[in-house]
Amino acid sequence: MKKSNFRPSKGRPALPADERKSIIVPVKFDIDSYRQMMDKAITAGLNRSEYIRQISVKGKVVERLSPRDVKVIRDLQGIASNLNQIAKFVNAIIKGGATEDMFMRTWKEILENKVFVQNLIMKYRNEADSV
Template identity: 40%
Template structure:
């Protein structure tokens, strides 16, 4: 009886991939030196491995570049500011807009500054 319970118990670790998710086929491609180094350069610029770059090209016809660390930091700051604006909106609804007017102006100015930095 104990052995059956042990088999049902989750042992942890990463779940097994399904048959459609496994990368089990290998394709050999011969490239000229210029093409090979172009592949390495473009994969590096996109922030992915050459194999992943080729898979993305095959799936989508193009490779989407990863978000840079700088942009990721700006996005995190914008999320925090959005949370602050929500708190100010709740405060304004509860106690009147005149109490939080200056705080709202400051928050909007900081958000505008971050958006202009990211180039959105």
């Protein structure tokens, strides 16, 4: 007779033994050292355990990207995509013969991207001043 699992397990599946963090290392701090360590962990955007793990293994802690930095990267990726599309379009114009309408369209897209980049620069400069 086949058994059915009417109640599947809940939660996250267990990690394999080689990936599991199973060794606990107790660490004691005095109040001043603990505050200093927690300030650094918060600045790096890490929790206490992850901060201690990184600093002990790597000797340095790499800060996570701030939401602002992530947004800048996404915006720059969008610009790169737009420029790539324009380059492909210009290449197609050169290979297939160009009309005045195609040149005007390409020129307009380049100017729009230029304005977009200038607006991004002003936006992030203003945000940096206010932070």
